[in-house]
Amino acid sequence: MHRAVKCRHAYLLCMMILLQSCASSGSLYDARSQFYSGQPQAALDTLNNEKVSSRNQLLAYLDHGLIAHTAGNYQESIDAFKSARELLNRIDFIGVREQGASLITNDWVISYKGEYSERLWIHTFQMMNFLLLNQYESAAVEARQALQVYAEHGDTLKNDWYTRALMAMSFEQAGKTDSAHIEYKKLINDSGRDTGIARRAWQNARRLGREQDATKFKNLISTSASVGDNKGELVLFLQTGSIPRKIAGEIYVDPELFASFPVYPDIPRPDIQFTAVKNGETVAADMVTTQLVDISRSALAARGKKIALKQALRIAAKKELARALEKRADGFGGLITAAMLITEQADTRSWETLPAHISMVQIPLHEGTHNITLQVLDGSRVFNVTVSNIDIGANKVTYRSLRLGSGAPRLISSVASETSKALPTP
Amino acid sequence: MKLLSTSFTRPLKVAIITAAALATGCAATTKSIDPNEETVHYDANYDFSDKKEIVAKLTDSLLNTTLMGRETAKPIIVTYGIANETAEHINTGGISDDIRLALIQAGEYRFVNRKQRDNALSEADFQYAGFVPPEQRIVEGQQLGANYILAGTLRSIEKNQPRQWRLNKRKLVYYSLNLEMTNIQTGEVSWADAVEIARESKQPIIGW
Numbered sequence: 001m002h003r004a005v006k007c008r009h010a011y012l013l014c015m016m017i018l019l020q021s022c023a024s025s026g027s028l029y030d031a032r033s034q035f036y037s038g039q040p041q042a043a044l045d046t047l048n049n050e051k052v053s054s055r056n057q058l059l060a061y062l063d064h065g066l067i068a069h070t071a072g073n074y075q076e077s078i079d080a081f082k083s084a085r086e087l088l089n090r091i092d093f094i095g096v097r098e099q100g101a102s103l104i105t106n107d108w109v110i111s112y113k114g115e116y117s118e119r120l121w122i123h124t125f126q127m128m129n130f131l132l133l134n135q136y137e138s139a140a141v142e143a144r145q146a147l148q149v150y151a152e153h154g155d156t157l158k159n160d161w162y163t164r165a166l167m168a169m170s171f172e173q174a175g176k177t178d179s180a181h182i183e184y185k186k187l188i189n190d191s192g193r194d195t196g197i198a199r200r201a202w203q204n205a206r207r208l209g210r211e212q213d214a215t216k217f218k219n220l221i222s223t224s225a226s227v228g229d230n231k232g233e234l235v236l237f238l239q240t241g242s243i244p245r246k247i248a249g250e251i252y253v254d255p256e257l258f259a260s261f262p263v264y265p266d267i268p269r270p271d272i273q274f275t276a277v278k279n280g281e282t283v284a285a286d287m288v289t290t291q292l293v294d295i296s297r298s299a300l301a302a303r304g305k306k307i308a309l310k311q312a313l314r315i316a317a318k319k320e321l322a323r324a325l326e327k328r329a330d331g332f333g334g335l336i337t338a339a340m341l342i343t344e345q346a347d348t349r350s351w352e353t354l355p356a357h358i359s360m361v362q363i364p365l366h367e368g369t370h371n372i373t374l375q376v377l378d379g380s381r382v383f384n385v386t387v388s389n390i391d392i393g394a395n396k397v398t399y400r401s402l403r404l405g406s407g408a409p410r411l412i413s414s415v416a417s418e419t420s421k422a423l424p425t426p
Numbered sequence: 427m428k429l430l431s432t433s434f435t436r437p438l439k440v441a442i443i444t445a446a447a448l449a450t451g452c453a454a455t456t457k458s459i460d461p462n463e464e465t466v467h468y469d470a471n472y473d474f475s476d477k478k479e480i481v482a483k484l485t486d487s488l489l490n491t492t493l494m495g496r497e498t499a500k501p502i503i504v505t506y507g508i509a510n511e512t513a514e515h516i517n518t519g520g521i522s523d524d525i526r527l528a529l530i531q532a533g534e535y536r537f538v539n540r541k542q543r544d545n546a547l548s549e550a551d552f553q554y555a556g557f558v559p560p561e562q563r564i565v566e567g568q569q570l571g572a573n574y575i576l577a578g579t580l581r582s583i584e585k586n587q588p589r590q591w592r593l594n595k596r597k598l599v600y601y602s603l604n605l606e607m608t609n610i611q612t613g614e615v616s617w618a619d620a621v622e623i624a625r626e627s628k629q630p631i632i633g634w
């Protein structure tokens with residue numbers, strides 16, 4: 001056996017092991033576990049203090065932003081999502097080194113760049129953060145950035161009614177009623193029904209004097225919620241459950257070689273239902289909801305051709321390498337072929353702290369301080385959440401955000417005392 | 427033993443050296459830039475060089491205008507900020523602050539400080555609450571009344587190159603800042619001007 005050949009084999013084996021070893025990030029796993037066990041501050045500490053693999057840095061920023069939002073640290077959430085956007089701008093190119101390495105190992109060695117849906121939801125959470133902080137102009141800036149994502153991936157993301165409603169609302173709050181009208185109208189035209197925003201769209205169209213559109217929107221209104229008589233409004237960003245994780249699908253090319261690719265499990269999950277109660281009486285409200293996994297699945301499918309092409313290239317590269325190594329009877333060939341088989345793993349990384357559903361509950365209320373109880377039916381469980389001391393001003397919108405439901409982290413006491421208390425009923 | 431060491435040591439050395447070379451990135455560097463001398467654009471987005479250009483052009487325009495009765499008295503201005511209607515988080519307060527600074531330093535205009543009104547009121551209340559000797563208290567009712575409101579809007583239009591086979595992603599960005607002076611008594615827009623900036627940037631699609 002030539003020394004040079006042994007040298008090449010040892011090099012290849014070491015490279016495969018080296019590249020594979022950095023694929024996972026223990027700190028990310030720890031932070032997510034802490035979050036789901038009701039310790040958001042511990043999760044934030046882990047993300048702040050523990051090192052995360054550079055390939056998973058985007059996921060760390062996304063989780064950080066979402067956990068900080070859930071904990072009510074909206075400015076911290078804004079900063080984390082801003083870092084995520086900056087990172088995406090820096091790594092938005094095809095890295096020859098990473099792509100080359102992934103051809104003999106798997107896609108875990110590539111820096112995670114997020115599905116198109118996840119890139120959009122950075123802006124979704126930023127809009128929520130800015131609205132919660134009453135920074136309406138900044139919320140409108142995020143809405144414009146979300147529009148840029150829609151310009152590129154509109155077909156994939158168009159059924160995200162929640163984000164689209166939020167964009168329109170952000171424009172409305174910043175005084176950009178024209179832009180809001182355009183977004184409301186596009187949303188209603190695409191959905192063909194009241195997704196929970198027909199009332200807002202009608203009011204906004206009337207404000208602009210677009211009587212024809214106003215009449216059209218009014219005819220679609222499906223609830224009795226009304227904001228007349230100088231009423232204000234509570235807008236509640238309600239996040240329930242947790243998004244399913246990507247899993248690996250596998251296709252065997254031959255007994256020793258298979259392709260592994262990411263998929264979202266097809267688990268049917270019913271839409272959430274809710275009732276708002278004030279002083280024992282039901283209060284009329286509108287709700288717009290997006291089941292996030294539907295959008296994620298659609299975004300993953302949009303990358304399907306790229307993933308398939310990459311898999312074909314990887315299979316070809318690995319088969320060719322295995323064939324070349326079979327001719328060498330030095331023991332390295334078998335080792336490297338085995339390593340190639342082991343490293344064939346689907347890249348199932350995703351933003352795992354996302355909720356299953358995200359909803360915007362809009363409850364018109366008279367000026368004053370209110371306590372509202374929400375009864376949320378999520379799957380087979382009913383949650384009663386009391387949102388206390390809501391100050392409503394005439395013709396003003398008050399925003400609150402909370403997360404509950406199956407699979408969600410336990411409600412955080414600091415937030416609970418201020419806004420809500422979840423009592424899962426058997 | 428020696429045979430084992432000679433057959434494995436060299437391949438391992440090569441592997442370790444290669445891995446070390448791969449793992450080592452370029453060293454970080456930092457250098458100071460004089461904002462008054464250099465125009466630096468790393469990408470098509472708004473940056474401090476743009477702010478400098480906008481402030482210089484609009485300040486010149488305001489100092490050279492013959493409107494607003496500047497021949498007889500210095501106009502008194504209150505600034506209401508610049509609305510950000512772009513798709514970027516731009517602190518437009520920096521633009522209005524710099525314009526105000528340049529105009530004050532030129533001595534051609536007078537400004538009232540809207541942002542400090544609540545603090546001024548609080549300070550006056552404190553002085554009249556018995557803590558300050560009467561002769562040291564400010565005299566109430568002596569605040570300047572503004573003649574004009576200075577306000578504006580920053581807008582942008584962004585265009586990305588359509589998706590196609592290419593080696594670079596091109597991005598075109600157009601910014602416009604409209605600034606206007608509104609006469610508070612008459613509601614008339616007494617002065618208005620605009621600065622426009624258009625820029626193209628390219629970002630490679632393939633990198634190391």
